Amino acid sequence: MKICVLVKQVPSSDALIKLNSDSTWIKEDTVVFAINESDSFALEEALQIKEQTGEGEVVVVSLGPDRAQRAIREALAKGADRGIRIKESFPYSSDPFEIASLFAAAIKDDNFDLILSGLQSDDLGSGQTGVILGELLGMSTATLVIETELSGESIRVKRELESGWFQWVAMTLPASITIQSGINSPRYASLRGIMSAKKKEIRLIEKNDLSGSIPSLQSIEHVYLPQKTKRTEMITGSIDQVVDKLSEILKRNIKIL
Amino acid sequence: MEILVVLEHNNQTIHRMSWEAVAAGQSLGKDLNLSTTILIMGSDVSTLAKEAATKDITEVLVAEHPLLETYTADGYARTLTQVIESEQPAYVIMGHTYMVRDFLPKVCAILKQPLFGDNISYRIENSTPIFIKQIFQGKLMAEVSPQGNQPYLVTFQSAAFQSESVHRGAGATIRNLSITLSDEIIKTRSEDPFQETTIDVDLSSADIIISVGRGIGKKENINLVKELAEVMGAQIACSRPVVDAGWLPPYHQVGSSGQTVSPKLYFALGISGAIQHLVGMKGANNVIVINKDPNAPFFEIADYGTVGNILEIVPKLTEAIKGG
Ligand SMILES: Cc1cc2nc3c(=O)[nH]c(=O)nc-3n(C[C@H](O)[C@H](O)[C@H](O)COP(=O)(O)OP(=O)(O)OC[C@H]3O[C@@H](n4cnc5c(N)ncnc54)[C@H](O)[C@@H]3O)c2cc1C
Ligand SMILES: Nc1ncnc2c1ncn2[C@@H]1O[C@H](COP(=O)(O)O)[C@@H](O)[C@H]1O
Numbered sequence: 216m217k218i219c220v221l222v223k224q225v226p227s228s229d230a231l232i233k234l235n236s237d238s239t240w241i242k243e244d245t246v247v248f249a250i251n252e253s254d255s256f257a258l259e260e261a262l263q264i265k266e267q268t269g270e271g272e273v274v275v276v277s278l279g280p281d282r283a284q285r286a287i288r289e290a291l292a293k294g295a296d297r298g299i300r301i302k303e304s305f306p307y308s309s310d311p312f313e314i315a316s317l318f319a320a321a322i323k324d325d326n327f328d329l330i331l332s333g334l335q336s337d338d339l340g341s342g343q344t345g346v347i348l349g350e351l352l353g354m355s356t357a358t359l360v361i362e363t364e365l366s367g368e369s370i371r372v373k374r375e376l377e378s379g380w381f382q383w384v385a386m387t388l389p390a391s392i393t394i395q396s397g398i399n400s401p402r403y404a405s406l407r408g409i410m411s412a413k414k415k416e417i418r419l420i421e422k423n424d425l426s427g428s429i430p431s432l433q434s435i436e437h438v439y440l441p442q443k444t445k446r447t448e449m450i451t452g453s454i455d456q457v458v459d460k461l462s463e464i465l466k467r468n469i470k471i472l
Numbered sequence: 473m474e475i476l477v478v479l480e481h482n483n484q485t486i487h488r489m490s491w492e493a494v495a496a497g498q499s500l501g502k503d504l505n506l507s508t509t510i511l512i513m514g515s516d517v518s519t520l521a522k523e524a525a526t527k528d529i530t531e532v533l534v535a536e537h538p539l540l541e542t543y544t545a546d547g548y549a550r551t552l553t554q555v556i557e558s559e560q561p562a563y564v565i566m567g568h569t570y571m572v573r574d575f576l577p578k579v580c581a582i583l584k585q586p587l588f589g590d591n592i593s594y595r596i597e598n599s600t601p602i603f604i605k606q607i608f609q610g611k612l613m614a615e616v617s618p619q620g621n622q623p624y625l626v627t628f629q630s631a632a633f634q635s636e637s638v639h640r641g642a643g644a645t646i647r648n649l650s651i652t653l654s655d656e657i658i659k660t661r662s663e664d665p666f667q668e669t670t671i672d673v674d675l676s677s678a679d680i681i682i683s684v685g686r687g688i689g690k691k692e693n694i695n696l697v698k699e700l701a702e703v704m705g706a707q708i709a710c711s712r713p714v715v716d717a718g719w720l721p722p723y724h725q726v727g728s729s730g731q732t733v734s735p736k737l738y739f740a741l742g743i744s745g746a747i748q749h750l751v752g753m754k755g756a757n758n759v760i761v762i763n764k765d766p767n768a769p770f771f772e773i774a775d776y777g778t779v780g781n782i783l784e785i786v787p788k789l790t791e792a793i794k795g796g
Contacts (some may be wrong), residue, residue: 228686228713228744231765232611241608252713309616311587312580334573338608341589343577346545350581355659356545358574375729376665377570383663395729397716432586432620436602438612443772447761450778457778458788461760464776465704465793469737469758471680472704472793 216271216365218261219322220295221332221345223251224279224286228337238438239306250286253333257394259401261331262294264365272296274325278317280304284417291412292404298417301425309339309435313426315347320425323352329370330391334359342393349391357384358393474506476561477529478552480571481512481520489567489628491635494527496628497565498639503596506562509533510644513551515541521646528641533559539653543571546658549578551651556583558649561623568627580625587625588616592632605629609746610769630728630751673707673723680706681735683726683753686713687742687763687782694719696783697741700790709733709753711743726752741782745770762786 226232226241227249233242250258261273275290277283278301287298301317308314322330330352332345342358349356361381362373371385375395404412450460466472477497480487494510501508510524511533524532535551548571556564556579564579566572568590580587594601595615603616603626618624675681682704684697694714701708709726710719726733728748734755741762743749750773753759761774762782771777778785 226608228609229765232608232767234612241612309614310619311577311589312584315581340605340607340609341587342573343580343587343589346574346577347581350549350578356574356578357660358545359570374574375570377728378732379667379729380665381668382665384660385663386660396712400718430584430620432584433588433616433618435607435614436617437615438607440767441606441610441613441769441772445773445775447771447774447777450776454780454784454788457780457785458792461776461778461785461789462792464760465737468776471737 216264216268216329217325217327218264218271218273219325219327219330220254220258220261220273220275220290221318221330221348222254222258222275222277222286222290223333223336224248224277224283225251225336225338228252234438234440239435240438248282248286250289251333251336253335253394253396255401256396256398257331257333258290258293258295259399260363260394261329262402263399264329264363268365274299274327276318276322277301278303278308278314278422280307287417288412289404291415291417292408293402294408297415299420300417301420301422303422308431310431310433311339311341311343312347313429313431315344315351316429317422317425318344318348319351320429321420326389328388330354330389332391332393334393334395345391345393352389352391355386355388355390356392357386357390359395360392361395361398363392363398474561475501475508475563475565476511476555476559477508477565478511478513479520479524480567480569481514481517483514483516486520486523487567487569488635489569489630491638492631492633493565493567493628494529495633495635495637497563498528499633500563500565500594500601504599504601509559509561511535511552511555513540513548525644525646526640527644528639529644532644532646533649534646535649535651537651537653539655539658542662544658544660544662545575545578546660547653548575549582550653550657552579553582554651555649556623564623564625566627568629572627576625576627583623585623585625586618586620587627588618589627590629591626592629606747609744611744611767629747631754675707675709675724675726675731675733678707678733679736680704680739681709681733681737681753681756682706682739682741683709683711683743684714684720684741685711685743686717688714688719689783691717691719693783696786696790700786700793703790703793706739711749728752740770741786743770744768745772
């Protein structure tokens with residue numbers, strides 16, 4: 216079983232997000248980056264499938280600037296076999312069609328049986344890349360997957376639907392599946408894993424070497440902080456003052472105590 | 473054809489967000505002076521088509537095929553692709569539902585046309601829409617500009633448009649389209665949808681809900697929240713990562729894949745305020761938010777907010793309430 220996992224490096228979930236000077240993206244130098252949340256579940260699922268079947272390889276693929284190398288290394292430390300990074304520099308592509316087309320060009324000759332990706336990136340949040348990639352490579356696709364059952368040449372997955380409904384979907388391989396968070400418990404890298412990751416291969420591909428005929432169909436031109444829609448009464452002061460005011464509000468304004 | 477709104481349904485009823493998509497289509501149509509048409513795909517959808525025909529639109533298109541009886545991503549994607557190729561709309565609009573997430577990116581890949589997903593609004597510049605969406609989980613907004621040619625696939629987030637604002641019309645005509653589908657192109661087999669009966673705590677009738685997010689840091693700290701809930705007589709809810717980490721059981725989760733609640737007070741502790749969480753609690757009368765990040769999106773919908781550390785504030789608040 217050859218499994219590709221798409222792993223994107225994004226700001227960690229409690230990073231303080233600030234705008235860059237021309238409001239085209241965030242100010243990156245003060246931000247801590249991490250593996251995209253649903254991608255870390257996708258990686259764990261890939262590692263577990265490999266362990267179950269007892270053969271094959273898990274290849275981590277990422278598009279990103281030099282800092283993204285760390286995310287790939289982390290995935291290798293957890294047990295992925297090798298990595299591929301498509302190098303890009305700022306301004307980054309924000310078009311999921313372009314991004315998926317770059318991945319398709321980079322991995323088409325690898326003939327993966329399975330591509331696992333996150334259901335959505337925590338920065339762009341397009342929720343499209345894994346499905347477009349699967350379609351471009353002629354694979355079966357399924358999204359929002361919270362359980363997988365592999366048997367021979369096919370895979371059965373449990374999909375999350377809206378308002379507490381679920382559905383099993385079966386398909387033949389090759390397949391591209393997007394993983395919802397909570398499907399498993401992602402492992403931590405062991406010390407041995409971290410050591411051995413240093414020796415694993417990360418192939419670098421220049422974005423420009425792939426992007427010849429790949430169009431960008433959309434782009435983010437301008438970003439800004441959201442405007443408040445509601446008048447929020449902000450409570451300030453020392454912790455004791457805040458606590459006093461909160462109890463007041465609960466009693467007097469909301470009248471629940 | 474100019475604007476095509478695609479309705480989603482479960483064979484009996486049209487999805488709530490599809491009417492919002494119709495409202496979006498009518499709005500865009502008015503701004504760009506374009507006509508709006510509705511498409512319904514399925515196997516036996518004539519009743520739904522009649523309902524759609526009561527809206528102020530040019531025409532209802534019906535794409536029926538036996539292979540569309542149960543939803544499959546391939547069946548829906550191939551059908552919509554054929555309709556787009558034959559009818560040549562400039563805009564194809566849908567709600568950003570789970571089903572749309574599943575099949576619409578395939579249409580983007582097949583046609584090589586852009587999919588502008590999950591928008592909350594748009595503005596018109598030089599007769600073209602610039603789409604406005606949330607990025608960084610709601611911490612920032614982005615204006616997204618088309619670069620290629622039409623058609624543009626466009627989806628809108630829940631509640632971006634109001635279904636009540638859909639204009640009724642004089643009765644649109646209904647036209648049946650012929651669709652070619654074969655078994656081989658449908659690579660997935662769907663089993664019947666089912667519900668899981670794990671809802672031990674019915675949060676929907678709770679008056680006071682204290683909801684905890686990843687900001688609580690670790691499982692042991694949940695006790696701080698439980699103590700506060702006890703003195704306030706509140707039920708405990710949480711965000712998805714808290715369930716994913718095993719800190720609380722799944723039935724406490726509020727949001728698009730959890731419960732929907734409308735308490736008198738929703739007290740959010742260390743939750744960032746991503747849309748998938750907010751859709752589950754928008755009906756709350758009062759919202760109090762504590763978060764250490766002054767730009768956390770949850771503050772945008774808070775009545776009262778404080779920027780601070782829940783690990784410090786919560787135990788003190790419990791003591792203060794206990795002390796009367
Ligand atoms: C299809 C889909 C469905 C989803 N369904 C749901 C759903 O049903 N419910 C749901 O909740 N999510 C859902 N999500 C996930 C959602 O997008 C967010 O990722 C999630 O809600 C984030 O949870 P959080 O705010 O607890 O965590 P984070 O985003 O990590 O935020 C933690 C917050 O805590 C703050 N914080 C940290 N430490 C402290 C401290 N000591 N004191 C005060 N504040 C602190 C941080 O500033 C931050 O704002 C879904 C996502 C998708 C794509
Ligand atoms: N630049 C990238 N590098 C690696 N994986 C990516 C990248 N962009 C998107 N992906 C994958 O595609 C998923 C969905 O991303 P998106 O379509 O941007 O929401 C992510 O969770 C990743 O698994």
